[in-house]
Every structure is written in structure tokens, then in C-alpha cells.
Amino acid sequence: MGEISDGFIEAVTLIVTLDPEILEIAGRSMYVSVAATLVAALIAIPLGALIYYYDFHGKRAVINIVQTLYALPTVIVGLLVYLLVSYSGPLGSLNLLYTTNAMIIAQVILVSPLIVGFTIAGLSGLDKEMKYTTLALNARAYRAILTLVREAKFAILSAVVLAFGRAIAEVGAVMMVGGNIRHFTRTLTTAITLNTSMGDFAMSIALGIILLTIALIVNLGVNVLQHYNGRMKDE
Amino acid sequence: MGVFLILFAVIFAAGCVTADQQEPTQLKIATTTSLYDTGLLDAVQDYYLEKFNVDLLITSQGTGKAIASAKNGDVDVLLVHSPAQEAAFIDEGYGIDHRGIAYNYFVIVGPAADPAGIAGMTPEEGVAKLKELGEAGTSGIVFISRGDNSGTHSAEKTIWKSAGFNYTAQITGSGPWYKETGAGMGDSLTTAGQLGAYILTDEATYLAYKKNNNLPLEIIISEGTTLLNRYTVMTINPEKFPNTNVADAAAFTNWLISADGQNFIGSFGVETYGKALFTPMSTLKDSTLPPFNIDSKTPVVASSA
Numbered sequence: 001m002g003e004i005s006d007g008f009i010e011a012v013t014l015i016v017t018l019d020p021e022i023l024e025i026a027g028r029s030m031y032v033s034v035a036a037t038l039v040a041a042l043i044a045i046p047l048g049a050l051i052y053y054y055d056f057h058g059k060r061a062v063i064n065i066v067q068t069l070y071a072l073p074t075v076i077v078g079l080l081v082y083l084l085v086s087y088s089g090p091l092g093s094l095n096l097l098y099t100t101n102a103m104i105i106a107q108v109i110l111v112s113p114l115i116v117g118f119t120i121a122g123l124s125g126l127d128k129e130m131k132y133t134t135l136a137l138n139a140r141a142y143r144a145i146l147t148l149v150r151e152a153k154f155a156i157l158s159a160v161v162l163a164f165g166r167a168i169a170e171v172g173a174v175m176m177v178g179g180n181i182r183h184f185t186r187t188l189t190t191a192i193t194l195n196t197s198m199g200d201f202a203m204s205i206a207l208g209i210i211l212l213t214i215a216l217i218v219n220l221g222v223n224v225l226q227h228y229n230g231r232m233k234d235e
Numbered sequence: 236m237g238v239f240l241i242l243f244a245v246i247f248a249a250g251c252v253t254a255d256q257q258e259p260t261q262l263k264i265a266t267t268t269s270l271y272d273t274g275l276l277d278a279v280q281d282y283y284l285e286k287f288n289v290d291l292l293i294t295s296q297g298t299g300k301a302i303a304s305a306k307n308g309d310v311d312v313l314l315v316h317s318p319a320q321e322a323a324f325i326d327e328g329y330g331i332d333h334r335g336i337a338y339n340y341f342v343i344v345g346p347a348a349d350p351a352g353i354a355g356m357t358p359e360e361g362v363a364k365l366k367e368l369g370e371a372g373t374s375g376i377v378f379i380s381r382g383d384n385s386g387t388h389s390a391e392k393t394i395w396k397s398a399g400f401n402y403t404a405q406i407t408g409s410g411p412w413y414k415e416t417g418a419g420m421g422d423s424l425t426t427a428g429q430l431g432a433y434i435l436t437d438e439a440t441y442l443a444y445k446k447n448n449n450l451p452l453e454i455i456i457s458e459g460t461t462l463l464n465r466y467t468v469m470t471i472n473p474e475k476f477p478n479t480n481v482a483d484a485a486a487f488t489n490w491l492i493s494a495d496g497q498n499f500i501g502s503f504g505v506e507t508y509g510k511a512l513f514t515p516m517s518t519l520k521d522s523t524l525p526p527f528n529i530d531s532k533t534p535v536v537a538s539s540a
Contacts, residue, residue, distance in 0.1 A: 086307045092308075098263065098294065180296075183280075183290075184290075197268060197272055197420070198440075200447055
């Protein structure tokens with residue numbers, strides 16, 4: 001139990017003293033996960049909306065596959081991306097292995113299914129009338145889709161927050177393709193793994209607290225955004 | 236709230252700035268967790284960048300993964316401690332310029348009460364006694380194995396073999412007294428501590444766990460040639476992978492075996508662990524003799540492929 005209270009004390013110390021190595025690691029965690037979430041959102045929200053908007057053969061199957069991919073194991077994603085970007089792999093010439101870019105690619109693959117699936121779910125939760133009205137208005141497809149996405153924005157935003165949470169908390173994929181290299185690819189989660197295997201449990205707890213603090217800040221930010229937006233709409 | 240946002244911005248900015256930093260040349264090194272976890276290589280990384288303007292990109296992911304990524308040409312240098320796997324790697328043509336850099340000894344640790352009464356025995360006698368008592372169902376006799384093909388696991392198998400047992404037929408899966416964790420050294424030590432079991436470990440990880448986490452295990456056996464833990468360096472063969480950074484790899488190998496490098500290694504650990512963790516190979520009169528069997532003196536020449 002001592003480790004947990006020591007961890008709290010250590011976390012506060014590291015934050016208050018702005019420990020440069022911890023700041024660097026926390027910054028890299030943020031950078032990788034935010035970039036991955038944004039890229040994933042840019043791909044997955046339109047994709048989800050398209051899947052929702054168009055009726056096509058096998059739509060149910062596609063949605064099932066997307067939902068199955070929620071369960072993608074992080075190490076498997078890491079392994080697949082590793083095999084792609086390894087020097088002996090098809091993308092070896094790009095020299096992506098052991099870089100933050102490779103970590104972002106892995107996380108994009110990891111969280112995109114979540115955003116696609118929750119975008120579809122969020123849109124499906126809208127009043128059916130909406131879809132038919134926009135269709136009836138004969139609006140261009142992209143306009144119609146944009147209108148629908150805007151209506152479902154809170155549900156979609158929740159999906160993005162969830163995706164960020166999965167990205168910043170995962171360790172398997174970033175460990176595999178990033179290599180946990182000090183000053184280059186070490187993140188909060190890989191540093192937690194390292195400190196645990198070094199026997200420094202208090203440090204691991206401290207890093208966990210810092211990670212949760214970042215997640216809290218992100219959530220608060222999103223809440224403020226939603227609140228502000230909601231008020232604008234009411235007026 | 237404002238404070239949080241500022242902190243948030245600082246952290247994010249730090250992330251953007253450190254995302255890519257160039258200038259120094261880069262040497263990619265794959266190594267094993269038990270070596271990396273001591274902190275030696277972090278110290279080497281800082282020193283080496285300052286002195287030679289070369290960034291050592293060190294990734295530690297267990298012997299199996301380290302060797303696999305070396306075989307895919309993902310790194311320039313391999314730093315490991317598993318003689319059998321090193322020999323195979325070189326025989327298959329993947330490694331060149333093999334040099335010994337340091338050594339220390341594995342230890343067999345167990346409950347302070349030593350319920351098997353093996354203190355003072357050789358490692359071979361000790362494990363044979365553990366097997367005998369374990370298979371007889373003596374309560375309180377458990378041996379924990381890494382079971383993960385790591386360098387430490389290989390060393391354990393060597394001891395069983397040297398004690399006259401066939402590991403696959405007679406040891407692994409031979410009963411509830413022999414448990415494989417399939418986990419890293421630290422996790423396995425924690426398991427052994429919780430179960431009051433015996434386990435083979437490198438001394439550094441044991442000392443770190445003893446110091447930080449009150450690990451309830453003591454050193455029971457620490458002497459015997461099969462406990463030798465030999466650390467070596469090799470360069471990935473540029474004939475297999477022309478992308479190998481042979482120039483920096485040769486310079487790094489030569490620094491490791493130089494007087495400066497050997498001093499650095501030999502003095503590491505006193506501050507943190509109260510004793511040096513590694514004995515430099517240069518302290519040996521002739522490291523090419525058994526049980527070391529490795530050249531630790533001849534400088535390497537960067538070959539161009």
C-alpha cells in the first residue's frame with residue numbers, strides 16, 4: 001500500500017517541479033494521442049457518416065465488422081504496423097520504425113473503428129425524419145451529411161473523447177513500433193511499463209496519475225466546449 | 236481551470252518540439268530488459284551523446300524480440316547476454332564483430348528460511364535438490380522460471396542441463412513445484428516473493444526489487460561457473476542489411492571495450508545499488524578462455540559492404 005501513497009507524493013513532486021524528462025514524456029504522449037485521434041477523426045467521421053447515409057448491400061455486415069474491430073488487441077495492431085514498417089517490411093524504406101509517426105499510424109488504426117462505429121450509432125439515434133427531410137430537400141450528399149453530422153455532434157464528440165482515451169492509455173502498440181526509446185519514443189504508458197519492470201512501483205503510480213490528469217484536462221476541455229456550444233444554441 | 240489549460244499548453248508544446256530532433260547521427264541498439272532495467276544504458280546514452288555527438292536509440296524488449304528485430308535489419312547493434320542465442324545468430328550470418336564487454340553472476344534467491352536447505356551448494360546440486368523435494372511434494376518447495384526464452388531463462392536451462400537433466404522432458408511441466416511465469420524478471424521476482432519460491436535472477440534486478448519493494452527473498456546460491464552472466468556486443472552484418480550504420484557501430488563497440496568505456500561500466504551502480512553491478516571484461520587476463528570464451532580486446536574495423 002505504501003507504493004500508492006508514495007506514488008501520489010511522487011506525482012505531485014514531479015508536476016510541481018516540472019521535471020524535464022517527465023514533461024517531455026507527457027508531452028510526447030499528448031502529441032501522439034492527440035495527433036492520432038485527430039487523424040482518425042478526419043478519416044472515421046466522414047466514413048461513418050457515409051456508411052450511415054447510403055444504403056448498400058452488406059451494410060449490416062460492414063457495421064458488424066467495424067464493431068468487432070473495437071476489440072482489436074493493441075499488441076496485434078503494433079505487430080501489424082511493425083511488420084509493415086520494419087526494414088524488411090513493405091514500407092521499410094520510409095524509415096518509420098521507432099518514430100512517433102509510426103506510433104501515430106498504429107493508434108489511428110486502433111481507434112478509427114471506435115469513431116466510425118459511434119458516428120454511425122450517433123447518427124442512427126437522430127430523428128429518422130431528419131434523414132428523409134435532408135433527402136427530400138434534394139440537398140447535395142455532402143451538404144446533407146454535414147447537416148446530419150452537425151446534429152449528432154455531441155454523440156460524435158463523445159466518440160472522439162473515447163478514442164483519445166483508448167489512444168493515450170494503450171501501451172502494446174506504441175511499445176511495439178516505438179520501442180520505448182528514451183528521448184525519442186517513450187510515452188507515459190511505456191514509461192510505466194519500464195518503471196514497473198525496474199521495480200520502481202511508486203514512479204509507475206505517479207506516471208499513471210499524471211496520465212489521468214491529462215485525460216481529466218481533456219475531458220474538462222470538451223465539457224466546456226459542449227456547454228458553450230449548448231448555450232449558443234439556446235440563445 | 237486557467238492553470239490547467241496553461242499546463243496543458245506547455246505539455247503539448249513540449250511534445251511538438253521534441254517530436255523530432257536531428258543533427259547528431261543515430262545508432263540503433265536492441266538490448267534485453269534485464270540489462271536496460273539497471274539504468275546503465277541510460278547513463279551511457281547521455282555520456283555518449285555529449286562526448287561523441289551520437290544519439291544511441293536503445294530499445295529493450297526482451298531477448299526474443301531484440302534478436303527478431305535485429306534479424307529484420309531494424310537495428311545496428313545487438314547488446315545481449317545469451318551465449319547460445321548469440322552463437323546461433325552469428326552462425327546464421329547476422330552478426331559480426333562480437334566482443335565481450337562485461338560480466339556478473341546470476342544468483343538463486345529464495346525465502347530467508349531456505350526450506351530446501353540448499354544454501355552453500357553448487358547451482359547444480361541446489362536445483363537437483365529442489366527438483367527432488369518438489370516432486371516428492373514437500374510443502375513450501377516451489378521454483379519459479381521465467382519460461383520466456385529470455386537470456387535468464389537460457390541460463391536456467393544451462394544449469395538444468397549441467398545438473399544432468401533434460402529440460403523439456405524432465406523439468407518443464409514436471410509438476411506444481413515448477414511454475415513458469417512467462418513474464419519479465421521483475422514480475423517473476425514479485426511472483427516468487429508472493430509464493431515464497433526459489434528463482435534464478437540477475438543480481439541487479441534482484442537488488443532493485445529488494446530495495447524498492449521489500450522483496451522477501453534472500454540470496455541462497457551465488458557461486459558456480461554456470462551462474463556466469465556474460466554481456467556481449469555485436470554489429471548487424473552489413474552484407475545482410477546494407478543500411479547498418481557500420482561506422483558508428485564500430486566506434487561504439489570500440490568505445491565499450493576501451494579503457495574509458497570499461498571504466499564507465501565498472502563504476503556503474505555504486506550510487507544506486509551500493510555496489511558495482513558489472514565487472515568489466517578488461518579485468519580478466521584472457522577473456523577468450525572458458526568460461527568466458529569471448530574476445531574483449533581486439534578493436535573492430537568498420538567494414539564497408
